[in-house]
Amino acid sequence: MSVDVKYRTSATTTGGRDGTARTDDGSFEVKLSTPKELGGAGGDGANPEQLFASGYSACFLGALKVAAAQAKVKIPAETIVNAKIGIGPRSEGGFGITADLTVTLPGIDKAEAQKLVEAAHQICPYSNATRGNVDVGLTVA
Template sequence: MTVPLTRTLYTATANAVGGRNGTVATDDGHLAARLAPPRKRVPEATDPEQLFAAGFAACFGSALAEVTGDSGLDTTAARVTCQVELGTTATPAGYGLAVTLSVAVPGWKADDLLPYLHRADAVCPYSQAVRGNIPLSIVALDAGGAGGDI
């Protein structure tokens, strides 16, 4: 089900030229990158999956800060790692993505973090955009590296 916006808060615009072998830049000039396909390790180039991973990780971190801030908890030191996999699918398109978010907050145990990750997932715009479209795993980690999935 498509959920329409009731009010636009911000609009980001980027222009790509040349696809995966080209360039991408935002209209404000703050981001400009040379692109290369993921398996071609071109020096000083990135790929669309890395850009998506960076955006999702940052957005999810902000969503976590929002939901924990309501409880007076501080997650400003949270480390959100977003892994985006590009692969083949058994669909007419032939390609798809899968995402894993791994989250650790210094001083927090994975079990204590899990309820907040559920809440962050519910409010994160990136989570909402991919929900039901691609596999999304969210893993809470504690200082020892142990974790649990949601």
């Protein structure tokens, strides 16, 4: 598989899960903290799973807009994508993640919404990156 890269970005993390992450262009910086559920102190910092949930939900909404445009369907401005990301030990060893996306498309017939969500799942770069590696659930609310 080849990708015709149109945009590239980078970020640097220091201190691991209890450090900081910053994009190299300085447009984004975040304090990190490990959740208590993973043996950390918790705290007011974000964690990689929250960042992944934010990125996946934003990217999936963008893919949903592309899928809607291709189907000649106007999606409402109030459309919401919620991503719930889980993390825990894998039976094979190491850790793994899960993703559950819930999409709310007000005013769109549920069957039509389901088709758009499935199409977006084929378009979204996060979905393509995780396919076959992460259990991803798709729900139309």
